[in-house]
Amino acid sequence: xxxxxxxxxxxxxxxxxxxxxxxxxxxxxxxxxxxxxxxxxxxxxxxxxxxxxxxxxxxxxxxxxxxxxxxxxxxxxxxx
Numbered sequence: 001x002x003x004x005x006x007x008x009x010x011x012x013x014x015x016x017x018x019x020x021x022x023x024x025x026x027x028x029x030x031x032x033x034x035x036x037x038x039x040x041x042x043x044x045x046x047x048x049x050x051x052x053x054x055x056x057x058x059x060x061x062x063x064x065x066x067x068x069x070x071x072x073x074x075x076x077x078x079x080x
Contacts, residue, residue, distance in 0.1 A: 002031040002080045004063070007038050008053040014066055015053040021068045022055070029077055 006022065008015030015035075022033045038044040038052060048054055054065040057076050064072050 002077055003058055004031050004033045005056050006033055006035045006053055007044060007048055007056070008035060009039055010037055012052055018053045018055065018068050025070075025073075029074065031077060 004022070006015070006019055008018070019033070019035060022031075026032065036044065038048045051065055055063045055068070055073070057063055057080075061076070063069065063076050
């Protein structure tokens with residue numbers, strides 16, 4: 001099962017929206033998602049700034065940001 005990482009913030013409504021959308025797809029598309037608060041790590045805060053949420057694959061390849069791109073997600077999962 002592929003493990004994805006969602007970089008975001010606790011007070012970010014876009015982050016919450018993307019997480020809910022991902023959770024609804026987990027069983028169907030066979031992936032897990034780990035959330036990481038960028039504000040808890042200065043390096044991540046510098047890296048992502050206000051460009052959250054950011055969904056990345058296990059290789060740190062960015063799949064999408066701001067909004068869930070279902071096509072990009074399914075394409076990414078298809079090559080795994």
